[in-house]
Amino acid sequence: MRSYLLIALGILLLPLSTAVAVPSFFVNDATGWSNDVIIRGYTEVPFSTGEGAIALANEVSIPPNNVIDGLPPNNTDLGSTLTWHTAKSGLPLEFRLQALQPGAGLVTDDFENNASIPSFPAPSSSLSIGDFGDFTNDDWRIDFIGGRPVVAFQFQLLGNIVDGSESYKIFDTNGNLILQMTGTGVGGTQLPSGQPFIGVVSDVPIGFVTFDEDSGPNDIALLAFSFAIIPATVDNAIPEPATLLLFAFGSAVMFQRRRIG
Ligand SMILES: [Ca+2]
Ligand SMILES: [Ca+2]
Ligand SMILES: [Ca+2]
Ligand SMILES: [Ca+2]
Numbered sequence: 001m002r003s004y005l006l007i008a009l010g011i012l013l014l015p016l017s018t019a020v021a022v023p024s025f026f027v028n029d030a031t032g033w034s035n036d037v038i039i040r041g042y043t044e045v046p047f048s049t050g051e052g053a054i055a056l057a058n059e060v061s062i063p064p065n066n067v068i069d070g071l072p073p074n075n076t077d078l079g080s081t082l083t084w085h086t087a088k089s090g091l092p093l094e095f096r097l098q099a100l101q102p103g104a105g106l107v108t109d110d111f112e113n114n115a116s117i118p119s120f121p122a123p124s125s126s127l128s129i130g131d132f133g134d135f136t137n138d139d140w141r142i143d144f145i146g147g148r149p150v151v152a153f154q155f156q157l158l159g160n161i162v163d164g165s166e167s168y169k170i171f172d173t174n175g176n177l178i179l180q181m182t183g184t185g186v187g188g189t190q191l192p193s194g195q196p197f198i199g200v201v202s203d204v205p206i207g208f209v210t211f212d213e214d215s216g217p218n219d220i221a222l223l224a225f226s227f228a229i230i231p232a233t234v235d236n237a238i239p240e241p242a243t244l245l246l247f248a249f250g251s252a253v254m255f256q257r258r259r260i261g
Contacts, residue, residue, distance in 0.1 A: 022203060023170070023178050023179045023200065023201065023202040023203055023204075024036060024179075024200070024201050025179065025181065025189050025198065025199065025200050026154070026197075026198075026199035026200070026201070027189075027192045027196055027197070027198060027199075028192070028196050028197050029197070029199070030154065030197055030199065032199075033152070033154050033197075033199035033201060036152075036201045037152050037201060037228040040151070040201065040203075041230075041231075042151050042152060042201075042228040042229060042230060042231070043228060043229050043230075043231040044152075044226060044227070044228045045091060045092060045093060045226070045227045045228065045229055046226045046227075047091070047225040047226060047227060048125060048224055048225060049125055049126055049127045049155075049222055049223050049224060049225055050109075050125030051108065051109065051125065053225075054078070054082070054108050054127070056084055056088055056089040056090070056091075057078075057082040057083060057084055057088075057089075058082075058083045058084070058085055058088060059078065059079055059081065059082055059083060060078060060082070073109075074108065074109035075107060075108070075109060076107065076108050076109075077105035077106070077107050077131065078105060078106050078107065078108060079105050079106065080098055080099045080100075080103075080104060080105055080106065081096060081097070081098050081099075081106075082096070082097045082106055083095075083096045083097075083145075084096075085146070086146070086147050091147065092147050092148045092229055093144060093146075093147040093148050093150050093227055093229050094144070094145050094146035094147040095142055095143060095144050095145060095150070095227075096142065096143045096145055097127070097140065097141075097142050098140060098141050098142075098143075099129045099130050099135070099138070099139075099140055100137075100139040100140060100141060101129075101130055101135045101137040101138070101139060103130075103135065104129065104130030104131075104134075104135035104137075104138075105130065105131065106127050106128070106129065107127065107128045107129075107130070107131045107132075108127060109125060109126070125223065125224075126158055126221035126222060126223040127221060127222050127223075128158075128219065128220070128221035128222075129213070129219070129220055129221065129222070130219070131219070132159075132219045132221075133219065134219075136215065136216060136217050136218060136219055137213065137214075137215040138211075138213040138218075138219055138220045139210070139211060139212050139213050140210075140211050140213075140222070141208055141209060141210040141211065142208060142209050143207070143208040144173075144205070144206055144207060144208065147229075148229035148230060148231070148232065149173075149205035149229060149230045150205060150206050150227055150228070150229055151201065151202050151203075151204070151205055151206060151228055151229065151230055152199065152200060152201040152202065152206075152227065152228035153170075153199070153200055153206065153209060153225070153226070153227055153228075154197060154198065154199035154200070154224075154225070154226045154227075155197070155198060155222050155223065155224060155225050155226075156195060156196070156197050156198075156222070156223040156224045157192075157195065157196055157198055157220060157222065157223075158195055158220060158221040158222070158223055159195075159218070159219055159220045159221055160191075160193075160213065160218065160220045161193075161214075161218045162183050162191045162192075162193050163183050163213075163214035163216065163218070164183040164184045165183055165212070165214050165215075166182070166183035166191055166211075166212055166213055166214055167180055167181065167182045167183065167188075167191070167210075167211075167212045168180065168181040168191060168198065168209070168210070168211045168212075169181075169209065169210050169211075169212075170200050170202065170206055170209050171206070171207050171208050171209070171210070172202075172204050172205065172206065172207050173204075173205050173206075173207035174207065175207060178202055178204070178206070179200060179202070181198070183214075197224075199226075201228070205230070
């Protein structure tokens with residue numbers, strides 16, 4: 001029976017060995033992020049920061065100077081806050097994006113490719129924080145405000161020159177810090193340089209994320225959001241460790257009986 005006990009324990013420990021129990025950052029590793037989402041049983045909800053996605057925000061109606069497709073033209077300041085509600089977006093999650101510097105807006109398709117934007121790909125479907133060359137304290141945050149619990153988030157960060165004062169923080173729905181990246185690397189993962197994809201996968205629902213960018217003359221933009229949610233069908237189906245142990249013992253006992261029979 002002892003060998004079956006070992007099999008049972010092995011089955012129990014297998015999922016733990018893939019590090020699904022702790023929140024994780026993924027830098028320039030979209031495959032790793034997606035795989036972790038799948039391993040944990042979450043459902044990816046791809047989004048974007050392009051015109052089609054922006055048009056689904058509550059605050060965006062037909063802009064006054066649009067002439068072609070009913071969507072905001074390039075380089076339009078959409079205001080400091082954009083909110084996506086299921087009723088308009090059709091998404092299973094609801095969230096709000098804010099530019100935090102007073103007066104700063106979110107600017108769609110910002111392709112002023114000036115010298116302060118290293119390697120910025122243009123034209124782009126990005127959302128720039130407070131426009132390029134204008135508001136330069138590009139702090140932003142996203143709040144998850146309704147719908148299915150959000151447990152993973154990924155985006156591409158454009159144009160940032162990492163400063164020691166900067167941080168990217170992930171909080172749970174009670175406002176507790178789950179995980180952070182810092183400009184110095186102290187107290188968390190080092191904020192990456194270049195044009196990184198930064199993904200996080202959490203073991204508990206995410207309440208909000210904040211990015212504190214340096215106040216100096218360096219502008220950033222966000223590109224290619226993707227989320228993951230806890231699907232409705234697994235709300236009551238995520239096995240507890242004790243349940244897994246019982247399942248493992250049950251499997252071992254059945255296996256033994258088959259051999260005896
Ligand atoms: Ca800016
Ligand atoms: Ca910066
Ligand atoms: Ca700042
Ligand atoms: Ca700055």
